Amino acid sequence: MTSSDVHRSGFACFVGRPNAGKSTLTNRLVGSKVAITSSKPQTTRHAIRGIVHRPDAQLIIVDTPGLHRPRTLLGRRLNDLVYETWSEVDVVGFCVPADQKVGPGDKFIAEQLKKVARRTPVLGIVTKTDLVPKEQVAQQLLDLQQVMDFADLVPVSAVDSFQVDVLSDLLVQQLPEGPQLYPDGELTDEPETTLIAELIREAALEGVRDELPHSLAVTVEEMIPREDRDDLIDVHAVVYVERQSQKSIVIGKGGERLRAVGTQARKHIQALLGSKIYLDLHVKVAKDWQRDPRQLRKLGF
Template identity: 35%
Template sequence: MSEALPTSDFRAGFVAVIGKPNVGKSTLINYFVGRKVSIVSPRPQTTRRRILGIVNLPNAQIVFVDTPGIHKPKYKLGEQMVEAALGSLPDADLILFVCDVSRLPSDEDKQIAEILQKEARVPIILVLNKMDRLLPDKVKPHTEAYWQLVPHHADWMMTNAVKGHNCDKLLEIILKHLPSNLPFFPPDQVTDQPARLFAAEIIREKVLLHTYQEVPYGIGVAIERWEERPNGVLAITATIYVERESHKGIVIGEGGKMLKKIGQRAREELELWLGRRIYLELWVKVRERWRDQPAFFQQLES
């Protein structure tokens, strides 16, 4: 039996998720998709490139565009990240401006609001995330501050993306603003990320989660080998790049214990995500100031 075609009332569109670093953009998208398509960590600027998270519903397909946090870049990698975030605006059918409502608007929030006022040609939904951290006496002043920051917003919702609070209501708002369209992707596709790149991201996430208090942002991961073995095991060899010799020692740990923990956590998640047995081998190398070397960090994404 052939698959039924979408009806004329089917809605589909691209939703750009914009905001400063560490406000919960990736967490929100992962919640909607129902599985991890974008890594998360307590470290700002975890997301480095544009990632699609695709939500398939009976009468709609929402293509969320997870973007790097907009910030003042210090390296060429940061410049590319901001360009990727702003580059998602022209093709968007809707924009979610995600903010941390537990805090008053920062200079970065104000900068993003100014950019949206100039560049946005589609409706903007104001998402006031981290409502669980908002003190009762701060609800009115904080929400009003964000309303004034984006007075032209089409709608708004307060959310807790970690717990999913009000996310269903936000989804209803999003659907209301999507145009009538045929789906852009097959109904079983949840992301546009190749498996190799996702594996590199998962490894980087585990490094950030286990060393974020000691190692700064200069973590890159390159997949060196991706080999299908006759016994069905997928063998992956990856190199973790750091910018200083001292950071290499932290990632490896005493007697290799930290690297072993990172590898174990990454392997466990990759096996769940890919649904197969994984053999994972990790190496750590120093490459000074790699974030200022465009040819190198573009190579990491190939």
């Protein structure tokens, strides 16, 4: 077998501070929206798997929540999810945005990654290079190099696809030889209900005050084809908040804000399912759910 006949398959994950561009990069590599993106930090709450199909490899990217100093039980569980993922993948990509100086949060993550790097290669990735001049990208690469020893360093931009193919090659080089793990055409192994809940949460996150994002959770209660129509699916979902005042914010004056959330989410859900949908959205209060183990379990954490 020649080197060109070798097929590799395995798992990679991106880590970094909240809002370092991990989800956008995952979606760009996969070529489809499998992870929600938002300008709000700590948006990702599940380890979403996106599948990259190449003739020479199958790369499964696990998009993890941003590592942070937790203030709630939810925060601690999200951090545990990140550490657990690190121990299971073949290569880790450490994402640092080009438009923010390497700071204490990055150095904290690097210290944790040094323990992993003994057995798992770690790539340094400078993201969001489209936001700054080339000189600043070069300086960021030099600064990142001082933080730890990387198997490789690469600057990328998911927005304009700059060097995304180079990153894909570098990740694949670190994978073991092996057959496909998922069928052709499959882009994620997440249940549709999880992806739909995430798309609704993404729509609900846009334009809300900074303290609200962490208090939002979404569950899909039911998803059934309409009895008298074969081209329509009824989706019943609930947006949970922690306080009555937050419920008013999500619903908006006369229900205007919730209707806008539904309109935006419906567009993405229809693209995901390839079918028209009727989206029935309700908002409920689950008091202090981020700190309540019973409610966290109910909401899937």
